[in-house]
Amino acid sequence: MSATASSEPVLSLENVSIGFDKGNVLDGLSFSVAPRETKILIGESGSGKTLILKLAAGLIQPDSGTVEMLGHHLGHMTEKDLLAFRRNVGFVFQEGALFDSLTVADNVAYGLREEHVKEEDIEPRVRESLRFVEMEDSLEKFPSELSGGMRRRVSIARALVTQPLVVLYDSPTAGLDPVTSQTIITLILRLRDTQGVTSMLATHRLQDAFGLASYRYDGQSGRVVPVAHNGATRPSGAATTFVVLREGKVYFEGSPPELAETRDAYLRRFLL
Amino acid sequence: MATTDPKLLEPNSFSVTGALSDGAKRWVLHVQEYSLLSAQSVARLFSPPYYVSDVLDQMDIIGVGSLPIVLLTGFFIGAVMVLQTAAQFERFGQTALTADVVSLALVRELGPSITGLLVAGRNASGMASELGSMIVTEQVDAMRAMGTDPVRKLVTPRVVATVLMLPLLTAMADFLGLIGGYLVSFFTLRLGAVTFWTRAIDILEFSDLMQGLTKPIVFGFIIATVGCYQGLNVKGGTQGVGRATTQAVVTASVIILVSNFFLTKLMLYLAGHLF
Numbered sequence: 001m002s003a004t005a006s007s008e009p010v011l012s013l014e015n016v017s018i019g020f021d022k023g024n025v026l027d028g029l030s031f032s033v034a035p036r037e038t039k040i041l042i043g044e045s046g047s048g049k050t051l052i053l054k055l056a057a058g059l060i061q062p063d064s065g066t067v068e069m070l071g072h073h074l075g076h077m078t079e080k081d082l083l084a085f086r087r088n089v090g091f092v093f094q095e096g097a098l099f100d101s102l103t104v105a106d107n108v109a110y111g112l113r114e115e116h117v118k119e120e121d122i123e124p125r126v127r128e129s130l131r132f133v134e135m136e137d138s139l140e141k142f143p144s145e146l147s148g149g150m151r152r153r154v155s156i157a158r159a160l161v162t163q164p165l166v167v168l169y170d171s172p173t174a175g176l177d178p179v180t181s182q183t184i185i186t187l188i189l190r191l192r193d194t195q196g197v198t199s200m201l202a203t204h205r206l207q208d209a210f211g212l213a214s215y216r217y218d219g220q221s222g223r224v225v226p227v228a229h230n231g232a233t234r235p236s237g238a239a240t241t242f243v244v245l246r247e248g249k250v251y252f253e254g255s256p257p258e259l260a261e262t263r264d265a266y267l268r269r270f271l272l
Numbered sequence: 273m274a275t276t277d278p279k280l281l282e283p284n285s286f287s288v289t290g291a292l293s294d295g296a297k298r299w300v301l302h303v304q305e306y307s308l309l310s311a312q313s314v315a316r317l318f319s320p321p322y323y324v325s326d327v328l329d330q331m332d333i334i335g336v337g338s339l340p341i342v343l344l345t346g347f348f349i350g351a352v353m354v355l356q357t358a359a360q361f362e363r364f365g366q367t368a369l370t371a372d373v374v375s376l377a378l379v380r381e382l383g384p385s386i387t388g389l390l391v392a393g394r395n396a397s398g399m400a401s402e403l404g405s406m407i408v409t410e411q412v413d414a415m416r417a418m419g420t421d422p423v424r425k426l427v428t429p430r431v432v433a434t435v436l437m438l439p440l441l442t443a444m445a446d447f448l449g450l451i452g453g454y455l456v457s458f459f460t461l462r463l464g465a466v467t468f469w470t471r472a473i474d475i476l477e478f479s480d481l482m483q484g485l486t487k488p489i490v491f492g493f494i495i496a497t498v499g500c501y502q503g504l505n506v507k508g509g510t511q512g513v514g515r516a517t518t519q520a521v522v523t524a525s526v527i528i529l530v531s532n533f534f535l536t537k538l539m540l541y542l543a544g545h546l547f
Contacts, residue, residue, distance in 0.1 A: 083419045084419060086416065114418060115419075
């Protein structure tokens with residue numbers, strides 16, 4: 001897709017508003033995501049983080065404003081066109097959203113079968129994807145047999161098996177213990193740094209956000225290593241930026257050091 | 273002249289007409305959304321991709337899965353009809369008429385209606401709870417996020433399977449009903465097999481079979497679309513799934529009974545003019 005090859009934003013939200021019975025959740029929100037960038041959405045519960053991800057995937061339409069993703073104006077597309085468009089986007093849902101009547105292998109293979117990939121090509125790709133999340137030994141298990149962290153890992157495998165250009169993560173570590181959370185964050189790091197995927201991640205856990213910003217996956221050693229202070233060891237273009245939401249608007253947008261050094265009382269609440 | 277700030281009245285500004293108006297709007301919206309989903313489920317039949325394996329799965333769940341209860345119920349409906357009518361016909365010495373009554377009532381009316389209601393109870397609820405759970409756990413959103421049309425994948429196969437299976441289930445229920453009727457008439461009225469089956473078959477006309485097998489097609493469509501509509505419109509978590517399940521059975525059953533009246537009227541009209 002041309003959007004990833006150029007410096008044009010992969011995703012752009014312009015003056016987006018959307019509301020429900022109790023008023024607007026997003027109110028004139030604007031920001032963009034550059035190619036290979038990792039945008040981290042931070043906000044309190046109900047601040048509209050999930051809504052932004054769903055808007056970006058074209059799963060819902062805003063009441064006003066425009067959403068452009070991978071060069072497509074989502075508001076101008078029919079549902080049929082959106083279905084085809086979404087195959088370029090991986091979506092990791094908060095609770096995994098695995099199909100509970102399908103095995104792990106069938107869950108991961110689902111997207112490939114929808115794309116009519118030959119059956120003999122599906123198995124190796126499913127295995128490769130599950131190997132990436134270290135779940136290759138759970139091919140025949142059903143989601144109900146997996147722990148919360150394992151379900152998230154399968155969900156990541158399912159999202160990346162079709163090699164999407166953009167991956168959207170909805171609170172991927174919510175409700176998980178710190179060790180499992182770290183495993184998930186490491187997987188996201190690996191995906192970002194080995195495949196150069198543009199991503200947007202919603203979270204209210206700032207330690208995860210700073211983990212993504214402060215570490216990188218070293219393909220040669222196969223380990224997660226700290227990014228040098230000047231960012232010299234970060235893969236080119238793989239910037240991590242934060243967007244803090246408040247009352248339906250972008251309250252803060254900037255780099256991890258800018259957020260870490262802020263004196264703003266509202267922002268400091270997230271840092272504690 | 274002093275005026276009252278309307279905002280101050282807001283907390284207590286309940287009005288009967290307002291509530292009725294809101295209720296009517298909600299009802300119209302439901303009818304609109306239901307009609308739209310029904311039309312979409314049919315429209316998806318005319319363009320690929322087709323989910324044939326899902327249709328076969330649903331045919332197994334709806335057809336084979338419902339067979340035991342449909343057969344059992346059909347048998348006892350036929351049997352009880354003979355028990356109820358035998359005494360009346362005995363008074364006139366016309367016991368052979370029980371075969372006519374059982375046959376006509378089962379094929380025209382009871383077979384389609386009872387089978388429709390049974391399958392509504394079993395499968396409309398199943399569809400509502402299954403799709404409702406998928407909504408609550410974001411599986412339907414995940415499906416859309418992976419480029420799958422939920423109507424094409426979830427609704428159309430269920431509609432096709434129910435429409436194909438219900439006439440077959442009805443035919444089986446009719447047959448088992450006749451067997452039940454025959455057995456009871458043999459043991460209580462000493463009606464011979466040849467007499468019973470000859471009368472039961474001879475009384476039926478082509479229009480009766482048309483009526484008996486057309487109704488299930490409509491009922492099947494109602495069961496699947498109502499079940500799927502209720503499931504896909506679940507709100508409020510697991511409690512909402514429970515509500516949708518109940519609502520699916522009640523709505524499908526009521527629509528089946530109401531539409532049965534109009535279908536009967538239409539079929540009788542067509543029988544008089546066409547067949």
